[in-house]
Amino acid sequence: xxxxANALRTATDDRPESSSxxxxxxxxxxxxxxxxxxxxxxERRSLPPALISDFAGVGLLGLQIPREHGGQDLSHADMNRVxxxxxxxxxxxxxxxxxHNTLGIAPILNSATEQVKCSVLxxxxxGQALTTSAISEPGIGSHIRGMTTSAVRDPDGSxxxxxxxxxxxxxxxxxxxxxxxxxxxxxxRPRGITGFVxxxxxxxxxxxxxxxxxxxxxxxxxxxxxxxxxxxxxxxLGAEGDGLSTAKAAFMGGRxxxxxxxxxxAMRSLDLAQRFANGREVATGxxxxxxxxxxxxxxxGAAAQAVETLISRIATWRDxxxxxxxxxxxxxxxLGCELGWNAIDTAxxxxxxxxxxxTNTVGQHFRDYRLFRIFEGSTEAITVYLGTMLIKxxxxxxxxxQQAYPTAQVLRLIDRVAEIGAHRPRDxxxxxxHAAVVGELVCWTLLTVVTSESAHRSAMHSYTASWTEHxxxxxLDNAQPASQQDLPxxxxxxxxxxxxxxxxxxxxxxxWPAEEWRADPLLR
Numbered sequence: 001x002x003x004x005a006n007a008l009r010t011a012t013d014d015r016p017e018s019s020s021x022x023x024x025x026x027x028x029x030x031x032x033x034x035x036x037x038x039x040x041x042x043e044r045r046s047l048p049p050a051l052i053s054d055f056a057g058v059g060l061l062g063l064q065i066p067r068e069h070g071g072q073d074l075s076h077a078d079m080n081r082v083x084x085x086x087x088x089x090x091x092x093x094x095x096x097x098x099x100h101n102t103l104g105i106a107p108i109l110n111s112a113t114e115q116v117k118c119s120v121l122x123x124x125x126x127g128q129a130l131t132t133s134a135i136s137e138p139g140i141g142s143h144i145r146g147m148t149t150s151a152v153r154d155p156d157g158s159x160x161x162x163x164x165x166x167x168x169x170x171x172x173x174x175x176x177x178x179x180x181x182x183x184x185x186x187x188x189r190p191r192g193i194t195g196f197v198x199x200x201x202x203x204x205x206x207x208x209x210x211x212x213x214x215x216x217x218x219x220x221x222x223x224x225x226x227x228x229x230x231x232x233x234x235x236x237l238g239a240e241g242d243g244l245s246t247a248k249a250a251f252m253g254g255r256x257x258x259x260x261x262x263x264x265x266a267m268r269s270l271d272l273a274q275r276f277a278n279g280r281e282v283a284t285g286x287x288x289x290x291x292x293x294x295x296x297x298x299x300x301g302a303a304a305q306a307v308e309t310l311i312s313r314i315a316t317w318r319d320x321x322x323x324x325x326x327x328x329x330x331x332x333x334x335l336g337c338e339l340g341w342n343a344i345d346t347a348x349x350x351x352x353x354x355x356x357x358x359t360n361t362v363g364q365h366f367r368d369y370r371l372f373r374i375f376e377g378s379t380e381a382i383t384v385y386l387g388t389m390l391i392k393x394x395x396x397x398x399x400x401x402q403q404a405y406p407t408a409q410v411l412r413l414i415d416r417v418a419e420i421g422a423h424r425p426r427d428x429x430x431x432x433x434h435a436a437v438v439g440e441l442v443c444w445t446l447l448t449v450v451t452s453e454s455a456h457r458s459a460m461h462s463y464t465a466s467w468t469e470h471x472x473x474x475x476l477d478n479a480q481p482a483s484q485q486d487l488p489x490x491x492x493x494x495x496x497x498x499x500x501x502x503x504x505x506x507x508x509x510x511x512w513p514a515e516e517w518r519a520d521p522l523l524r
Contacts (some may be wrong), residue, residue, distance in 0.1 A: 018494045021057055025085050027058045032181040035413045038364060039219040041092055045210075055097065056127025063101045065109065069117065070125035076315040084308075087264025091368035092218035093358075094261040099169045099219070100124070102254040107178045108129040111238035111246045112197055120176055129175035134165040134224050135247055135428050144193060144244060149226065151181035151194060153240075157233045158194065161204075161226045171222030172207045175200055178250075179226065180243045192241030192323065196231050204229030215367035239311065252329040254376055259311050259336020262372050265365045266343035272362055273297060273347035276354070291352060300346040302467040303339040306451050306462060311336065313404070313450045327400050329445040330386045337372040344347030344369055384432055387439030391421050398444065404449040410469065413448065416476050417441045427488055439481045444472040 017025070031054070042045060055061055063079050065071020074082070079101075086094035105124055106129065108117065123129045140146040149163025161181050176197055183194040198205065208223025226499055237246050274297060277288040287293055311332055317324050337386065344365045348355035355362050373379050390397045401414050421438045448468045455465035489494070 015203060017081060018074065018078055019079070020072045021074060021081055021345075023155045024060060024072075024082055026086050027090060028082075029061075035191040036093075038089065038090045038092070038361070039359060041090070042364060043217075045217045045220065047092065047096060047218050050367045051093075052127045052130070056125070057508065059125075061100055061127045061130075062121070062125025063097075064104070065105060065121050065125045069121035071121070076256075076318040077312065080256070080311055080315050083257050083260040084267070086262035087263075088268040090260065091216055091265065094264070095169065095216055095219045098254065098257045098261065099132050100130055101176075102257050103133040104170070104174065104176070104178065105252050106250045106253055107237050107246050108176070108197060110249060111195065111242070113236070114468070115234055115235050116197055119136070124176070125507050130166060130170055130173055131176040131178070132170040132174040133178040133247070133250060134168050134171065134182070135180050136165060136167045138164060144247060147180065147182050147193060149179070149181040151183045151196065153183070153186045153191075154230075155186060159231050159233070161196065161198070161229045161231065163226050164208075165224040165226075167221045168224050169213065169219055169221055171224050172210065172220065177205075177224070178237060178246075180247055183240055183243075186483030187367065193243035194240050195237030195243040195246045196235040196405065197237060198226075198229065198231055198235065202229055202231065213217045214370065215364070216371055236407075251376055252326065252414060255329045255333035255400045256311055256336075258315055258372055258375060259307055259332040259340070262337050262369055263304060263307050263311070263341025265369050266307075267302070268339040269344045269347035269362045269365055270300055270304065273350040276351050287350075289374055293430055296462065299467060300343040301460070304343055305464045306447050306468050307332075307339055309450050309454050310447055311465070317403075324395070325400055325403070327386060327390070327396070327442060328446065330382050333377065333442075334383055334386075334443050335447055337369075337375070338379055341369050341373055359465065380436065383439035384435045386442060387421075387435035387437065387441070390442055391424055391435060391438055394418065394421060397421065400442070400446065401449060404446075405453055406449045407452050410445075410448055410452050413469070413472055414445055417445050420476070420479050434489075437475075441472070441475055441479060444468070444475055 010445075035048075035054075037048075052061070059072040060082070062069070062071030063074045063082060065073070067073050083094060086097055104501070105121070112120070120129070120131075124131055126171060129223075135144060135147075137146075137148060140148075149161065149165065151159045151161045151192045153159055161179060163181060165179070168177075178195055178202055179198045180193055180195045183191040185191050199209075206225035206227065208225060211221040211223075212282070213221060237243065277290075277293055278286070278299070280287040282290065284290060291342060310328075314324055314328050314332060344362060348362050348366050351360070351362060353365075354360060357363055379387075397418060401411075406414060417438075420441065423434075425434050448465075448471075451461075451465040451468045455462045
């Protein structure tokens, strides 16, 4: 086991970048210094007109498209590096590239027909067209099995799609949209969720209003509608009924990319906070020498390094062709986005009043990256889901930790996690809380395992491993049954909140009439 562990450490330590990755990173840094104005993008709610062609020219719109189709064919490790860099610069640029490359290109690359790949992928890599996926719907979010958008197979072999999608990034800008729908065959029987590559110029494809979001204003979210939209049989993504696996693969890869982007923003924010602390004099001397400030910055730095270690490990396994269980992706999404945003929040706090300025990089990161705790599954939802799955299948937890190489000390903590997972309460609400506790413990267990393996690399790595283990230990102590409190019933809490009106009254704002946007009837 020690030999395997050493080999894995060697594989994950200091991997060289490919020349195309180096070129993209250098381009992005120069672009940020000389051409980017994040403030204007945020105010105008749009990307610069030249950005798409600029990004396509250096390969950023075809990161993992094979070279024969005009792409860069990057490894997962190199793609992480690119998205960490993008995340440090501007969340809008990062999400734009992530949606196009992961949610958009990945389903086409993995599941479209060869005819579609040869036709579409070169255009996507060259920036001649953008792509995204349409999965979320009003009322169901990304709960795919509750999908109401429908598709029927027509007698001639084509398909007709009807329905509505919501919160679709790039939905109004993409030429090719991967639409997922509940399919019924020509005999009327359900055939499962099925994916289709849809050209947005197809009759029946409707673009709804743009959502006015708190952050990420330059990458709009749209409603989409499909009214008797006809697509040919060649539009299928994989086989009929195979849409869930296609969508899942894209989402899982996207979750690691979200963690990589949040990591970049955390690094950038902490860099600015450290610069400020070095130059700021307070009553006790240099802010950088204040013990409490040193502590909060070191802990945020440890969190960022732990996430970096985690996503690096996942990328290494993927690049080696190993199967990576879903829990590792969920862990990256949950802790990557939570710890990344917490680091941004810490930096904002250290900056004091400067952090609260909306013209400040950290302030915009604060708004933009808040969505990452919700994007592609909220922290609460996927933590409960992860915990539920591993409570039902405890052997899977054992396999997860065996995939890495935990130390004897960490193994003792892992045993305690397994014990807590085995004590499942009977009450429904308590089961949800228990599943959330177990899901969180599993995530911190995986993070502790990978950081403990890297503790030898530097003093900061050693601190990170110790900090991560302490976080797991603290959560284990808080997870004991004695620490649980009885919840008020749903009715009791609803009555409590209803009483707020006695204190604050009715303050719902009666909105002014919306802006008139329709064409004058006399001018039609």
